[in-house]
Amino acid sequence: MNASLPRMASRRSPGPEERGRAAEQTRERILAAAVREFGAKGYAGARTAGIAARAGVNQQLISYYFGGKQGLLDELRRRWQESQAGRVPEGASLAESVGAHLDATLDNPDWARLVVWQALGDCPFADAEDGRRQAESRRAELAAAVDNARRRQEDGELRAGLDPRFALLAAYAIVFAPITMPQFVRDILDGDPLSPEIRELLRTQLVALLTEDQGGPAR
Template identity: 35%
Template sequence: MTMTSPRSEARTARGRTPSRGERQVDGERTRAALLDAALDEFTAKGFAGARVRDIATRAGVSKDLVAYHFGGKDGLYLAVQEAWLRREDTFSDPDLPLTELVARYLRDALTDPRPLRLLLWRGLTDPDHAPPDADPEAEDLTATRARQQHGELPDDIEPAMLRLLLLAAVAAPVAFPDTTVRLFGTSLDDPSFEERYLQGLRGLLAHLSSAAATSAQ
């Protein structure tokens, strides 16, 4: 059922006024539906191409609720980014071995590639028309430098280059799905693909670790 205004959230199917707890649950469901719909629209069309009306229609609510819950399109985009950062916190642990950390990022990207596609869209957008950024600070390379010091990564390669290399390796199947399918001869949905790709990533990381050990001698 499509809701027509913020006030409609305060109505139940029988028309009675719901309790405060019911209103809170209803509002949370609406926010969740809008966030999921926005992620679909932003990853399909980019920030500039996505329309608030289409997001609301996909979520099954009035477009007025986008402004009510998020303040508008910019606020909704920021909320989508913040939701991804919270999701990342559930599986990203800097204390994990690098092979396991990279494996977790790959599994997440293959399970739901939308956040990574959102990042790719951002890279394709004219900087003068870039969407808002929930995390505008420069990338923190402290963890990468620590792995260099501990011998997991070679210390004769710039940390920024190593970080970009690992990001590209994880993102490649999502960024180039058709090419990946042609190269590996299997669908990205095939469970065997994930294991084959992980095996390749582990081999790459083993070479980097070996190079780190050699440079330390």
């Protein structure tokens, strides 16, 4: 009688390579969910339960893979820095540089919101030494950006009369405006802050503001 019953197929256990791929996919889902959660709520407001729910995983996996919320934030910081390396090609014009910064910011609004939260002091560092290194790195990066603006001005690319430091600050403010002030951008420019049309308007007008000679500095 048993011989007439269909034979059940034996379940094959996944091999090491398959388990590795599954683990990596889980890690990536958790990181993607963390970007959204941190971007929406900041570090202080985010909860690992919320991140796990967004990722569709058991909350314990966050501790297993990243050691908790701080470990997630540290990994996201590392990835953001990697993604920004080489963002602007060597020898790029001012217009190309502005376009690259706009693309990097508005293509990744959750990442950009995380940067804003960090600028507001909401995203803590693993320890005081790490915070000091990050602060020194940021200051060095911004000092290099100011030097680059000065060189552009000496070459006649940046409008004469502008303080290069102010030019850089104005550029950051406008590039991040669709993230930091979406309602203002929507109401003033009458469009979706993240739309291609608004992005192009910001690019062309920012370049015009920084490059067109209007008779020297404003009085």
